[in-house]
Amino acid sequence: MLKRCYCGGEMNLKLRTVIFAKKVNINNVPVYNCSDCGRNDLFPSVKDDVGKLVGQLGARPDVGEIPFEQVHEWACVLSQAFLQGDSLQAKEIAKATEERIDQLLDLWLIASSLKDEVWMTEIHNRLSQLSAPYLPS
Numbered sequence: 001m002l003k004r005c006y007c008g009g010e011m012n013l014k015l016r017t018v019i020f021a022k023k024v025n026i027n028n029v030p031v032y033n034c035s036d037c038g039r040n041d042l043f044p045s046v047k048d049d050v051g052k053l054v055g056q057l058g059a060r061p062d063v064g065e066i067p068f069e070q071v072h073e074w075a076c077v078l079s080q081a082f083l084q085g086d087s088l089q090a091k092e093i094a095k096a097t098e099e100r101i102d103q104l105l106d107l108w109l110i111a112s113s114l115k116d117e118v119w120m121t122e123i124h125n126r127l128s129q130l131s132a133p134y135l136p137s
């Protein structure tokens with residue numbers, strides 16, 4: 001278990017499709033879900049970025065799908081970790097995160113040796129998405 005619900009039940013981490021304005025499917029959004037009362041809480045580290053994304057979509061978005069794992073590193077890491085099993089434990093999340101950070105650091109070294117500033121900035125942004133804590137305080 002990763003988090004306890006207000007009702008006392010156990011919350012587990014899942015990837016869900018969030019439907020915005022009945023038009024846009026945002027896929028693979030990490031949420032904590034309580035199996036007892038059905039409560040859903042956005043994964044704390046993606047909360048701000050989901051907010052930003054929804055803000056960019058505006059009040060009248062076009063119908064479409066957004067793969068959130070391409071928007072946010074946490075959705076990317078967690079969707080990778082879910083390939084290993086249905087129920088995620090903190091240990092598996094930590095391992096998947098470490099692997100992804102290693103990948104990004106390798107990319108950063110390549111970008112840096114090419115002096116590709118745009119690419120370096122992009123990788124830096126992705127790394128900082130992952131530096132937010134993943135366990136609820």
Ligand SMILES: [Zn+2]
Nearest residue numbers: 005007034037
């Ligand atoms: Zn609950």
